[in-house]
Amino acid sequence: MAQTVIIRGDVQRILAKSIIDRAPVDAVVTVKEGTRSLDQNAKLWAMLSDIARAKPEGRTMSPEVWKAAFMSALGYEIVWQPGIEGAPPFPAGFRTSKLSKSQFADLITFVMAYGDRHGVQWSDGAVQ
Template sequence: MARQIITLANERLVDRAIVLVREAFAKRPGSRVEIKGPKRSNDQNAAMWAMLGDLADQLRWGGQQMSAEDFKLVMLDALRRERRDEMRIVPSFDRTGFVNISPTSSSDLTHDEMRDLLTITRAFGDQHGVEWTEPAPKDKRPTPPIEAYEEQSR
């Protein structure tokens, strides 16, 4: 069965999701259905990268100058810890430390999770005297038609 993602943007798409769930159950009892909140917004994404850039420009952490991407990993780890998400820790290949192998992707965050990440990032920066800049301008891409909210992947 192909993986399908539907954004519940209107009644037609809600009905489509119900049909797909029933079909999955009829064909494969035990199929998994996952419901997530709305994805992060473009404004949240812009704010996150502006804040991470401010951290990278103004702070040294662990005695190192870090990139915005490095700080993103630190902040995502803080979010997982705050939410008490399961973390998978394994020894590094040379056994001199440990590696967190939990999935780490800000693009998979829901709107609420991204709000929490921004709050954690702001608190961290405030505690370390970061002077915040404004987020990058909003993405001005056109809104896709409703039909675009149903995705299929194999």
């Protein structure tokens, strides 16, 4: 049976160790940083919407396209797919849900710095 433990302190660390001690031969253990939080995700989308409304550098792009632009600028792989029946290409291959909390924090910092440089007025929920 698979078990997941989120290590928030000593109690969870002890539990994780005891699970490993009881694990059968050939069991696989993976330890990784947790992925982005729902609060981080909400903050990013508010910021992307603020940037889309501000149209910095005269760019009229949806929040989704801004997200792809920022992910690409940070070096995350973006794949452009041809649109259906003559529609314009669309970005694919990026998933912020796969980013760790620290990677997501870096993305938010990058978006915030860009917006600040271009005079974006942040909505109440975007920048805290």
